[in-house]
Amino acid sequence: MVKYQDETLDRTFAALSDPTRRALLARLGEQDGLSVSELAQPFAMSLPAIMKHLDVLTDAGLVTREKTGRTVACRLTARPMEQAMNWLNRYAQFWSDNLDRLAAFVEEDPWPTNPQSPMPASPRAPASHSRVGSARGRKKSTPRGPSRKT
Template sequence: MVNYQDSKLDRTFAALSDPTRRALLSQLGERQDMSVTELARPFSMSLPAVMKHLDVLSDAGLITRSKTGRRVACRLTAEPMREAVSWLTRYETFWAEGLDRLAAYAEAQEPS
């Protein structure tokens, strides 16, 4: 059995698996530099809970944080997602071929 381990890729996919973290990343995708308070505003959870989600995103390298005075700003970093997309792209041909075969089969089953 092949033992494929890429802890960086594992952390990226684990971080992206949570809908709250994906929503946080979406916010940062729309506006690059947001404070933790601004990021937490749309969610019905405590600020410490949002901070835990931000910790996971930071550990995965998906965001960076910087502190200026009392304000902690977050910024999206796309490199880990680029690596995840690269990994997924390897399987795109397999998916496309499978879907093409399924479409051909469905078309063949339709009555003329």
């Protein structure tokens, strides 16, 4: 049974991954029972392209189609979306709990408001010398090779 739910969840998220399919679902959410031609009206694509998107949504169980005569009406189906929301809510709870623990940890031991000045160097610590500016520290370049004449 778990495998079936995973396949259903995979199909649901795959169907929701396309912006056109999400827009079709949004239209059905606003006005349920639209015919395919009414549903396709605001989109700048062919009716066969809309039908392919509806096939994906139907295969995922997000849309049901009912044919009455020559008209096919589309309706939104909530069950696969509920499964997806349950799956997402588990992870939302996980992150919420972890972020709450992080906030409690940060609030428990606040950083000092006035950071202290850095500690002075130990008098026994050897001073570091930079050789960038001294001529003695520079590497001498090798003599140039013969030049090419063209």
